[in-house]
Amino acid sequence: MGKGRTTLEVGADGVAIITIINPPVNSLAFDVLYSLRDNYEEALRRNDVKAIVVTGENGKFSGGFDISGFGAIQEGKNVEQSKPGYISVDILTDTVEAARKPSVAAIDGLALGGGLELAMVCHARISTPTAQLGLPELQLGLIPGFGGTQRLPRLVGISKGLEMILTSKPVKGTEAHDLGLVDAVVSPQELISTARQWALDILERRRPWVASLYKTDKLDSLGEAREIFKFARAQTRKRAPNLKHPLVCIDVIEEGIVSGGRAGLLKEYHDFQGLVHSDTCKSLVHIFFAQRSTTKVPGVTDLGLAPRKVRKVAVLGGGLMGSGIATALILGNYPVILKEVNEKFLQAGIGRVKANLQSRVKKGKMSQEKFDKTFSLLKGVLDYESFKDVDMVIEAVIENISLKQDIFSDLEKYCPPHCILASNTSTIDLNLIGKKTKSQDRIIGAHFFSPAHVMPLLEIVRTNQTSPQAIVDLLDVGKKIRKTPVVVGNCTGFAVNRMFFPYTQVGVLLIERGADPYQIDKAITKFGMPMGPFRLTDLVGFGVGIATATQFVENFPERTYKSMLIHLMQEDKRTGESSRKGFYLYDDRRKASPDPELRKYIEKSRSISGVTIDPKLAKLSEKDIVEMVFFPVVNEACRVFAEGIVVKAADLDISSVMGMGFPPYRGGIMFWADLLGSKYIYSRLEEWSKSYGEFFKPCAFLAERAAKGAPLSAPVEQAKSRL
Ligand SMILES: C[C@H](O)CC(=O)SCCNC(=O)CCNC(=O)[C@H](O)C(C)(C)COP(=O)(O)OP(=O)(O)OC[C@H]1O[C@@H](n2cnc3c(N)ncnc32)[C@H](O)[C@@H]1OP(=O)(O)O
Numbered sequence: 228m229g230k231g232r233t234t235l236e237v238g239a240d241g242v243a244i245i246t247i248i249n250p251p252v253n254s255l256a257f258d259v260l261y262s263l264r265d266n267y268e269e270a271l272r273r274n275d276v277k278a279i280v281v282t283g284e285n286g287k288f289s290g291g292f293d294i295s296g297f298g299a300i301q302e303g304k305n306v307e308q309s310k311p312g313y314i315s316v317d318i319l320t321d322t323v324e325a326a327r328k329p330s331v332a333a334i335d336g337l338a339l340g341g342g343l344e345l346a347m348v349c350h351a352r353i354s355t356p357t358a359q360l361g362l363p364e365l366q367l368g369l370i371p372g373f374g375g376t377q378r379l380p381r382l383v384g385i386s387k388g389l390e391m392i393l394t395s396k397p398v399k400g401t402e403a404h405d406l407g408l409v410d411a412v413v414s415p416q417e418l419i420s421t422a423r424q425w426a427l428d429i430l431e432r433r434r435p436w437v438a439s440l441y442k443t444d445k446l447d448s449l450g451e452a453r454e455i456f457k458f459a460r461a462q463t464r465k466r467a468p469n470l471k472h473p474l475v476c477i478d479v480i481e482e483g484i485v486s487g488g489r490a491g492l493l494k495e496y497h498d499f500q501g502l503v504h505s506d507t508c509k510s511l512v513h514i515f516f517a518q519r520s521t522t523k524v525p526g527v528t529d530l531g532l533a534p535r536k537v538r539k540v541a542v543l544g545g546g547l548m549g550s551g552i553a554t555a556l557i558l559g560n561y562p563v564i565l566k567e568v569n570e571k572f573l574q575a576g577i578g579r580v581k582a583n584l585q586s587r588v589k590k591g592k593m594s595q596e597k598f599d600k601t602f603s604l605l606k607g608v609l610d611y612e613s614f615k616d617v618d619m620v621i622e623a624v625i626e627n628i629s630l631k632q633d634i635f636s637d638l639e640k641y642c643p644p645h646c647i648l649a650s651n652t653s654t655i656d657l658n659l660i661g662k663k664t665k666s667q668d669r670i671i672g673a674h675f676f677s678p679a680h681v682m683p684l685l686e687i688v689r690t691n692q693t694s695p696q697a698i699v700d701l702l703d704v705g706k707k708i709r710k711t712p713v714v715v716g717n718c719t720g721f722a723v724n725r726m727f728f729p730y731t732q733v734g735v736l737l738i739e740r741g742a743d744p745y746q747i748d749k750a751i752t753k754f755g756m757p758m759g760p761f762r763l764t765d766l767v768g769f770g771v772g773i774a775t776a777t778q779f780v781e782n783f784p785e786r787t788y789k790s791m792l793i794h795l796m797q798e799d800k801r802t803g804e805s806s807r808k809g810f811y812l813y814d815d816r817r818k819a820s821p822d823p824e825l826r827k828y829i830e831k832s833r834s835i836s837g838v839t840i841d842p843k844l845a846k847l848s849e850k851d852i853v854e855m856v857f858f859p860v861v862n863e864a865c866r867v868f869a870e871g872i873v874v875k876a877a878d879l880d881i882s883s884v885m886g887m888g889f890p891p892y893r894g895g896i897m898f899w900a901d902l903l904g905s906k907y908i909y910s911r912l913e914e915w916s917k918s919y920g921e922f923f924k925p926c927a928f929l930a931e932r933a934a935k936g937a938p939l940s941a942p943v944e945q946a947k948s949r950l
Pocket residue numbers: 251252254255290291292293294295337339340341342344363364367370371372373375516519520
């Protein structure tokens with residue numbers, strides 16, 4: 228705290244350079260903003276200053292408002308509250324933009340959120356070609372709060388401005404130039420000198436002196452603008468039906484277009500204040516930091532170990548997972564050797580990797596040149612000959628213990644002694660996999676989610692013997708291939724599959740007792756999940772579903788729900804989406820529709836389970852459905868946390884969001900649960916366990932936290948010490 232500031236340096240040419248200094252991203256904390264104000268006032272006062280250039284230290288303009296400062300605002304601690312719109316109106320608009328000395332922003336690296344808003348207040352912007360410029364505030368459940376809703380549409384037009392804000396996607400300096408957001412693009416070496424000269428040129432009227440808030444040339448007529456807003460609202464409602472803040476944002480932009488930029492600024496300030504206190508904002512800010520904290524593992528990443536360089540990776544198995552992993556690795560610029568057992572399988576694997584890359588080319592996400600370069604990083608092999616210089620192996624063969632044991636013992640022979648030996652297993656104990664080797668310290672799980680080149684999560688599974696160095700190395704590789712790695716302990720299902728096994732099981736329990744499967748899926752997707760439990764089971768396929776469920780039934784017999792429903796359907800050659808029949812019927816375009824036939828399977832499995840219809844379950848409210856489906860998930864998440872499978876509750880939040888599609892704007896499973904309260908969740912589970920059995924029984928950890936009224940996400944030690 229208190230490390231952020233700006234500096235002022237006045238050159239012989241009369242240009243004052245104000246530099247933002249607040250590592251690592253020069254975020255605009257309150258101390259930085261007040262320092263900026265003081266420097267500005269000084270520059271405006273001093274006779275030797277004719278013009279001003281604003282820039283950021285270390286090649287980064289600014290990553291925006293200091294996100295860690297939102298906590299203080301939420302608690303009502305900031306000074307800004309005393310004067311509405313103080314920063315946006317008093318400092319940025321009435322001091323910087325209205326100054327009688329011109330300002331130019333010199334942008335390198337990034338100008339995001341408040342950073343870009345500060346740049347837009349300046350009278351011109353010079354950028355490097357690769358700088359990232361954008362307003363990503365909506366990703367935090369907010370709207371731009373320093374005038375971005377007003378100035379961006381005035382600089383780039385309403386449609387483009389809306390698009391940039393609603394998608395939160397930044398543009399590069401070159402595109403920003405084409406859009407009119409920046410005035411010139413130059414190399415980093417020329418940035419400051421060009422900005423200096425530009426500022427003097429503005430002063431001497433050789434360049435236009437533009438106050439963006441009053442710019443109108445890019446604005447559409449009022450009638451056209453209203454149409455654009457109408458369309459944007461309809462799109463937004465469809466894309467994000469549970470979110471209010473994108474609609475608030477459109478209202479704020481519209482206010483400025485209808486009533487003028489200053490009125491827009493005031494509405495922006497007012498609405499921003501409301502949103503910053505919303506659960507959505509709290510949840511998304513939590514996710515922002517939780518995602519960045521997964522790589523901070525006590526006892527591992529605090530030992531001062533540097534990741535070793537991984538020059539070459541071998542992937543064993545070219546099936547769906549192996550080829551996806553190989554794709555992710557070559558996309559991250561790692562040379563990969565893909566090993567298969569015969570030429571046919573090898574060619575199929577290489578073909579899959581190629582298809583994965585080609586689909587990027589087709590979607591315009593990758594150039595042909597980049598495709599050629601990336602694909603050339605892949606080499607197929609049939610033996611271990613070329614394994615002598617690999618630094619990491621990721622095994623992704625079928626789930627067969629003895630096969631994997633043999634493979635790992637071969638790997639120990641053929642790979643160099645420092646090589647990390649990773650397995651992508653999702654079910655087999657890593658200690659068993661490494662049983663025939665003496666390399667337990669370098670055996671580690673690298674659990675990717677399918678499709679591995681798309682899904683963002685990577686579970687890094689450590690055993691009691693995995694060395695911290697191996698974990699640090701895999702964390703680094705994970706980051707380089709753009710995954711969010713979560714370090715987890717070795718147990719059935721690890722974090723994601725373990726906490727989510729009740730998700731599908733509870734669905735079956737409920738429909739056997741009379742609940743409607745389609746109503747359940749509807750309520751769950753309305754809550755924000757990409758799919759309800761039944762649609763998901765269809766997608767995964769009944770074969771995989773039964774195999775996974777068997778693991779959990781064997782390991783946790785007391786709390787798994789045993790039903791014959793899926794088996795009965797499978798016997799009738801219904802295997803889910805791939806057979807076009809599961810809980811739903813599927814047409815040629817994978818569109819799912821309810822199947823009246825389902826009833827007969829449910830009736831049969833009901834009688835095998837020996838349960839009866841409970842009329843209460845036939846008319847569950849949406850709220851009840853959500854709670855009955857997710858509280859057992861919370862219960863299992865509590866067990867995972869209490870057992871130390873993850874080091875902090877936030878890791879479960881990230882695992883649930885990135886591994887299962889839990890809505891990020893609800894903050895992840897544990898954060899969401901804490902908003903509802905441990906007592907409430909406990910009491911509901913307790914009540915259901917009396918009516919519907921052990922499946923719902925709250926675990927000891929949950930009972931303990933509920934008894935104390937303590938949050939579920941409080942650190943485990945801390946909770947224990949309170950006992
Ligand atoms: C009023 C205004 O309109 C409101 C706002 O401005 S809201 C803020 C808008 N800005 C943003 O949303 C940008 C958020 N940041 C990012 O997207 C990315 O961090 C980035 C693109 C700037 C950099 O990405 P990358 O290089 O991958 O580094 P990343 O690991 O994300 O961040 C580096 C560190 O900076 C921190 N950080 C990044 N942006 C920050 C911010 N705006 N405030 C506080 N900390 C920030 C991260 O927490 C991380 O800290 P750590 O090392 O202790 O974990």
